Amino acid sequence: MRFMVIVKATADSEAGVMPSTELLAEMGRYNEELVKAGVMQAGEGLHPSARGARVRFSGPARTVVDGPFAETKELIAGFWLWKCASLQEAIAWARRCPNPMPGESELEIRQVFDAEDFGEALTPELRAQEERLREQVAAQQKSGA
Template sequence: MRVMVMTKGDGADEGKGEPTTEMFEQMRIFNEQLVNAGIMLGGEGLQPSSVGAKVAFSAAGTSIVDGPFTEAKEVIAGYWIWEVSSLAEAVEWAKRCPFDPAYGQSQVLEIRPLFDMADLARSVDEETLARSAELQERPPE
């Protein structure tokens, strides 16, 4: 099972902390453990929302909102994609993640399973699924 693990922090604390050498090393060690266990498929830290944008869709149309997203209670600071045997295994790995109070008083790891094509087979026709699977495997041009 593939899961996305999102690192979330308090929106009010966004941009207040810089990674220290010690914290960067602790996270490198954690990531290395994930890679060595065959768990980590990918992941990155995200720059602050102040350099981002939102594209919002509604019945009234599409709107663009430039960051920062000060109204957000939580902001996503980074993510991993993991391959695990179960949600319980993902939780056990997440509990090992280093915590850095320099980034605020509250940090959360949210774990969400990714859809597989088999999950979608109940509501999407076979031809559409096959074309989508083909796109996932196609190398970039």
């Protein structure tokens, strides 16, 4: 199973406060553990929402809203993509994480859908397309494109 582990934003992360050298070192050690255990598939920090935008959909209409966004508790400051046997394993890894922010912070763990989760709606043609796209992405990442 794959899980996205979401690092929730804080007032500091939204203000652009960068992590200390000590926190970067702690997170580096933690990420090494995740990689050695075969858990970590990806992970990145995100710039504050002031440097982002949202695209809202209403039928065929599209509206772009520039950041920053007001509800800090609903924003994301970073993420990992983990491969774990269960939600309980993902929780166990999250409990070992250094506090990602000064003060209080929160991680949210969400299971990523797999092809099987879509049942009959994912036709053989759509499944083949999905596989082809995954292969193309992997090839692009490998070639550095």
